Amino acid sequence: MKEETKFGVAGCPPNFWKSSYKRDSVNNPLWLAGIGLDAYEVQFTHGIRLTRERALILRKNAESTGTALSIHAPYYVVLTSTKKEVVKNSIEMMLKCLEFASCLGTNKIILHPGTNQGNARDAMKRCLDNLKVIRKNTDNKKTLIYVETVGRRPSYLGSLEEIIEMCGELDFLRPCLDFAHIYAYESGALLEKGDFRKIFDRVGEKVPLGTEEMKELHCHFYPIEFGEKGEKRHKNYRDDGYGPRFEPFLEVIAEYGLTPTIICESKDAQDEDALRMKAFYRGLKDGKIQ
Numbered sequence: 001m002k003e004e005t006k007f008g009v010a011g012c013p014p015n016f017w018k019s020s021y022k023r024d025s026v027n028n029p030l031w032l033a034g035i036g037l038d039a040y041e042v043q044f045t046h047g048i049r050l051t052r053e054r055a056l057i058l059r060k061n062a063e064s065t066g067t068a069l070s071i072h073a074p075y076y077v078v079l080t081s082t083k084k085e086v087v088k089n090s091i092e093m094m095l096k097c098l099e100f101a102s103c104l105g106t107n108k109i110i111l112h113p114g115t116n117q118g119n120a121r122d123a124m125k126r127c128l129d130n131l132k133v134i135r136k137n138t139d140n141k142k143t144l145i146y147v148e149t150v151g152r153r154p155s156y157l158g159s160l161e162e163i164i165e166m167c168g169e170l171d172f173l174r175p176c177l178d179f180a181h182i183y184a185y186e187s188g189a190l191l192e193k194g195d196f197r198k199i200f201d202r203v204g205e206k207v208p209l210g211t212e213e214m215k216e217l218h219c220h221f222y223p224i225e226f227g228e229k230g231e232k233r234h235k236n237y238r239d240d241g242y243g244p245r246f247e248p249f250l251e252v253i254a255e256y257g258l259t260p261t262i263i264c265e266s267k268d269a270q271d272e273d274a275l276r277m278k279a280f281y282r283g284l285k286d287g288k289i290q
Contacts, residue, residue, distance in 0.1 A: 004259055005253065005258070005259045005260055005261075005262065005281060006038045006039040006068050006259075006260075006261045006262065007037055007038065007039060007262050007264070007274045007275075007277055007278040007281075008032060008037050008038060008039025008040050008041065008067070008068065008261065008262070008263055008264070008274060009028075009032065009037065009039070009040060009041070009263065009264055009265075009270035009271055009274055010041040010043060010072065010220070010263050010264070010265045010270060011041070011042075011043040011270070012025050012028050013268065013269065013270045013271040013272075014268050014269075015271055015272070016028055016031050016271070019031050025050075025058075026054050026057045026058040026061060027061060028040055028058075028061075029058070029061040029062040029064075029065045029067035029069075030061050030064075030065060032065070032067055032271070033065035033066070033067060035271060035275065036275060036278065037067075037271065037274055037275065037278070038065070038066055038067050038068060039067060039068040039069075039070070039261050039262070039263060040062065040067050040068070040069055040070075041069075041070045041071070041072055041110065041263045042058070042069060042070070042071050042072065042104065043072050044071055044072060044073060044074050044097060044100075045072050045073075045074055045075050046074065046075070047074055048074075048093075048096055048097070048100060050100065052100070052103050055100055055103040055104050056103060058104060059103065059104045059105045062104070062105070063105065068106075068261055069104050069105065069106040069108075070106055070108035070109070070110060070146075070218065070261070070263070071097055071100065071101055071104065071106060071108065071109045071110065072109075072110040073093070073094060073097050073109055073110060073111045073112075074093055074097075075112060076089075076090070076093075077090040077093050077094055077111065077112070077114070078090055078114040078115065079091075079094075079111075079113060079114050079126065079127040079130040079131060080113060080114030080115055080116065080117055080123040080124075080126050080127045080157055081114060081115075081117065081126070082117050082126070087126075087130055090130070091130060091133055091134055091137075094109075094111075094134045094145075095134060095137060095138055097109050098134070098138045098140040098143055099140070101140060101143040102140050102143070106143070107142050107143045107144055108143070108144060108146055108218060109143055109144070109145050109146065110146045110148055110176050110218070111145050111146065111147050111148060111176075112147075112148055112150065112156075112158065113127050113147055113148075113150075113156075113157040113158050113162075113163075113166070114127060114156070114157055115155055115156055115157065116154070116155055116156060116157050120154075120157060120162065123157045124157060124162060124165070124166065127157060127166070128166060128169055128170060131145065131170060131172075131173070132170070135170075135172055141172075144172055144173070144174050145172060145173055145174070146173075146174045146175065146176035146218050147163050147166055147167065147173055147174075147175065147176060148163070148176040148178050148181070148220070149163050149175070149176065149177055149178045149181045149182050149185070150178075150181055150185065150230075150231075151178070151180065151181030151182075151183075151184040151185055151224065151226070151230045151231030152184075152185070152229055152230040152231050153185055153229060153230050154229075158181075159185060160177075160182055160185075160199065160202065160203075161202075163175050163176075164202065164203060164205075164206050167206060167207070168206045174207075174213065174217075174218065175203060175207075175217070175218075176218050176219070176220065177199065177203070177217060177218070177219045177220070178219070178220035178221075179196075179199075179219060179220065179221050179244055179249060180220065180221065180222050180223065180224040180231075180234070180244065180265070181220070181224075181230075181231060182199065183224060183226070183243055183244040184224050184226035184230045184231040184232075185230050185231075187226065187230075188226065188243060190243065190244040190248075190249075191243070191244075191245075191248075192248055193248040193251055193252050193255075195248070196248055196249050196252040197252055197256075200214075200252065200256055200258070203217075209256060210257075214258065215257070215258050215259050215260075216259060216260060216261070217258060217260040217261075218260065218261050218263070219260045219261065219262050219263065220262075220263050220264075220265055221244070221246055221249060221262055221263070221264060221265075221277065222234055222235070222236070222264050222265045222266040222267075222270075222273060223235040223236060223237055223239065223242035223243060223244070223245075223266065224242060224243075224244075225242060233267070234265055234266060234267040235266070235267055236266035236267050236268065236269035236272070236273055237266065237269070237272075237273050237276060238269065238272075246273075246276070246277045246280065247280060250277060250280055250281045250284060251284065253281070254281070254284045254285060262274070262277065264277065
């Protein structure tokens, strides 16, 4: 079966909670399939609030609908920390995430690397060293860790260049390209197709364009408000004047023949904006948009 670009959401949008699916998040894949979406990033951002039994139900619902699952690790995982207790707890939480990845049948865990703790080079080394410990101590060697580009500077590890470098160091790391974060980090620089081409070309230097790893990138896309230090808050496309715009991004996706998973994190409108992106993309593929 030919791989195709997938569009989906992070967490359960407000429209899901208004639906007839008994307000139970394990039914989110059923609801998503009903509205035409096929990817769901399970949010463990504030902790793992899912039993293994319910994880298996979620997996069954995802498999029955062809919904691609991924996990976003907790925000309080800080593998760059200089504090032994924080690192110990972070490693334990990542090992639990890997256990739940097996339950859910996904091979993707999204991770914020952590704060710089004063020095970006030292922070990166600590992060990589701790990732090696996690890899050594898990039985789940199939799941990959997708390190996410960050939207704040300069105190956070995770610029595009840093993410690319980290992925070049460990073979079980992949980039999670959060284009809203890149947009905020670079003060609104993603405006034209050429801006997106530069990002894909730069990533492609480490992961050659055309390889499976490059074709199947994991991306976050939504509009964002930013300030002097980068990201301030997520917005949605009902709000005027916020970027990045998805049209040039999707045009480059189609141009390069990539088939990523695109997760929308728009504020209270993940599903609506994901459907906007999918409709535009389908128009491109069908030749209805030139």
